[in-house]
Amino acid sequence: MRAMLFERPGSPLRAVERPIPRPAQGQVLVRVHACGVCRTDLHLIDGEVQIARPPRVLGHQIVGTVQASEAPTLQVGARVGVPWLGWTDGECHFCTSGRENLCPNARFTGRDIDGGMAEYTVADARFCFPIPEGYPDEQAAPLLCAGLIGYRSLRMCGDARTIGLYGFGAAAHILAQVCRFQTRETYAFTRPGDARGQAFAREMGAAWAGGSDQPPPVQLEAAIVFAADGSLVPVALRALEPGATVVCAEIHMSDIPAFAYDELWMERCVRSVANLTRRDGEEFLALAPQVPVHTTVTSYPLERAGEALEDLRAGRFTGAAVIVP
Ligand SMILES: [Zn+2]
Numbered sequence: 197m198r199a200m201l202f203e204r205p206g207s208p209l210r211a212v213e214r215p216i217p218r219p220a221q222g223q224v225l226v227r228v229h230a231c232g233v234c235r236t237d238l239h240l241i242d243g244e245v246q247i248a249r250p251p252r253v254l255g256h257q258i259v260g261t262v263q264a265s266e267a268p269t270l271q272v273g274a275r276v277g278v279p280w281l282g283w284t285d286g287e288c289h290f291c292t293s294g295r296e297n298l299c300p301n302a303r304f305t306g307r308d309i310d311g312g313m314a315e316y317t318v319a320d321a322r323f324c325f326p327i328p329e330g331y332p333d334e335q336a337a338p339l340l341c342a343g344l345i346g347y348r349s350l351r352m353c354g355d356a357r358t359i360g361l362y363g364f365g366a367a368a369h370i371l372a373q374v375c376r377f378q379t380r381e382t383y384a385f386t387r388p389g390d391a392r393g394q395a396f397a398r399e400m401g402a403a404w405a406g407g408s409d410q411p412p413p414v415q416l417e418a419a420i421v422f423a424a425d426g427s428l429v430p431v432a433l434r435a436l437e438p439g440a441t442v443v444c445a446e447i448h449m450s451d452i453p454a455f456a457y458d459e460l461w462m463e464r465c466v467r468s469v470a471n472l473t474r475r476d477g478e479e480f481l482a483l484a485p486q487v488p489v490h491t492t493v494t495s496y497p498l499e500r501a502g503e504a505l506e507d508l509r510a511g512r513f514t515g516a517a518v519i520v521p
């Protein structure tokens with residue numbers, strides 16, 4: 197099969213031919229139809245998030261069909277989604293308390309397990325999701341991380357009615373639609389001067405869109421930072437009303453600059469969101485077709501995965517990018 201291989205931080209993905217992997221007990225072989233690109237892939241390539249055992253096939257928003265099954269629960273021909281959470285021990289203190297996203301032994305797709313930037317991949321059947329009917333493969337792929345991490349972040353916002361979204365990429369363009377469906381207002385912050393991004397945010401349902409250097413027209417009841425820029429955290433904090441939370445959704449961020457305690461005072465809160473649980477996936481994939489969430493995607497053939505990642509870095513597309521092997 198053809199695959200794009202990560203070898204070491206700082207070097208581009210390399211197109212290779214590899215044997216088609218064989219599913220072990222409990223696993224399925226998946227023919228990859230689409231694999232979403234995520235900013236986490238950039239952090240991996242840049243070495244900001246470590247890959248313990250390279251080489252590795254990246255990609256953790258996989259949509260495909262089961263070609264061979266060593267698991268009783270998944271039949272050949274089933275369409276499945278394979279997310280970032282690829283395996284947990286199921287028995288630690290976190291797994292047994294509904295927090296498998298924090299499992300210290302968790303293995304992640306496209307980091308610890310070969311992912312979807314290839315024609316085939318294998319996955320543990322217990323961590324695969326059924327993909328809602330009516331979603332073409334390419335439109336479904338971004339639901340699996342951008343959608344899921346956005347949904348988990350939204351849960352951390354509680355009942356907030358006015359929500360700031362800092363960084364309007366794949367995750368925010370999905371979440372803005374979910375929020376509109378739930379009659380919550382979103383306030384989208386893009387790079388200063390990004391008129392195209394701001395117009396796109398309004399199209400996706402944002403009540404207001406502006407640059408991250410602008411204050412929102414209302415005090416926010418919550419904010420989610422979907423950018424890797426730590427300087428946005430105190431900026432978001434200053435836009436919050438008392439008691440409100442800033443949720444940091446990135447796996448890696450630049451350092452957060454010091455800020456006055458007064459800006460945190462009055463029970464404001466800064467927290468992160470890490471990974472996903474299978475419950476997040478089940479809930480969000482049931483919700484997405486009700487909204488219904490429409491993803492805006494730019495597709496790239498497998499060999500151009502590196503270009504997709506650089507376009508993501510440079511903000512050259514709106515919405516999400518998807519690799520089609
Ligand atoms: Zn991701």
Ligand SMILES: [Zn+2]
Nearest residue numbers: 286288291299
């Ligand atoms: Zn565990």
